[in-house]
Amino acid sequence: xxxxxxxxxxxxxxxxxxxxxxxxxxxxxxxxxxxxxxxxxxxxxxxxxxxxxxxxxxxxxxxxxxxxxxxxxxxxxxxxxxxxxxxxxxxxxxxxxxxxxxxxxxxxxxxxxxxxxxxxxxxxxxxxxxxxxxxxxxxxxxxxxxxxxxxxxxxxxxxxxxxxx
Numbered sequence: 001x002x003x004x005x006x007x008x009x010x011x012x013x014x015x016x017x018x019x020x021x022x023x024x025x026x027x028x029x030x031x032x033x034x035x036x037x038x039x040x041x042x043x044x045x046x047x048x049x050x051x052x053x054x055x056x057x058x059x060x061x062x063x064x065x066x067x068x069x070x071x072x073x074x075x076x077x078x079x080x081x082x083x084x085x086x087x088x089x090x091x092x093x094x095x096x097x098x099x100x101x102x103x104x105x106x107x108x109x110x111x112x113x114x115x116x117x118x119x120x121x122x123x124x125x126x127x128x129x130x131x132x133x134x135x136x137x138x139x140x141x142x143x144x145x146x147x148x149x150x151x152x153x154x155x156x157x158x159x160x161x162x163x164x165x
Contacts, residue, residue: 020052024062028087035081036063036088046084063087064094076100082107114163122147128161 027040027048038048038059048059060079065071067089078100081091095103104110116124123131123145131141131152138156142149154160 021066024050024059030088033081034088035083035086035091037083038085038087042085048085048087060084060087060092063089064092078103082109115161122151123155123161125161125164128155128164131155 027038029037029039031037040048040050040059043049049056050059050062051057052062058077061071061077064077071077072094075094076097076099077092078095079086079091080093081088083091086092113119115121115128127145131145132155134141136144138149138152141152145152151160
């Protein structure tokens with residue numbers, strides 16, 4: 001899919017003057033880093049949202065559609081700048097939810113709880129230290145801590161619980 005060029009978007013936007021766009025533009029603050037910060041209503045996650053055309057809409061999607069002239073319903077509008085409040089069309093691009101997840105992981109924004117903060121943990125940090133120091137067989141340790149033998153292997157190798165010293 002080709003993404004439209006936004007080098008002329010300012011000219012396009014200037015031609016679309018209306019009370020709505022005047023109001024919309026009044027809630028945008030342009031920064032030196034190129035981000036256009038939305039200064040209106042912000043919802044959980046830091047995204048701007050307004051009521052337009054009878055429904056709640058995210059302002060970065062509105063900004064992209066305004067500049068590009070279209071917005072496929074089945075695609076997300078992603079941020080190259082990783083700033084949810086940014087609505088600069090030059091910082092926005094189309095992608096699937098998978099593209100968004102891959103972008104998040106590639107940029108190190110994924111927040112996976114580690115160790116005892118993970119909801120499915122079966123070990124504690126102290127148990128991990130004990131397992132690493134123990135000379136008992138993997139199977140015996142697995143039975144003692146109520147986990148699989150393979151989990152004990154991963155703990156001993158440092159494949160998991162890497163943050164525990």
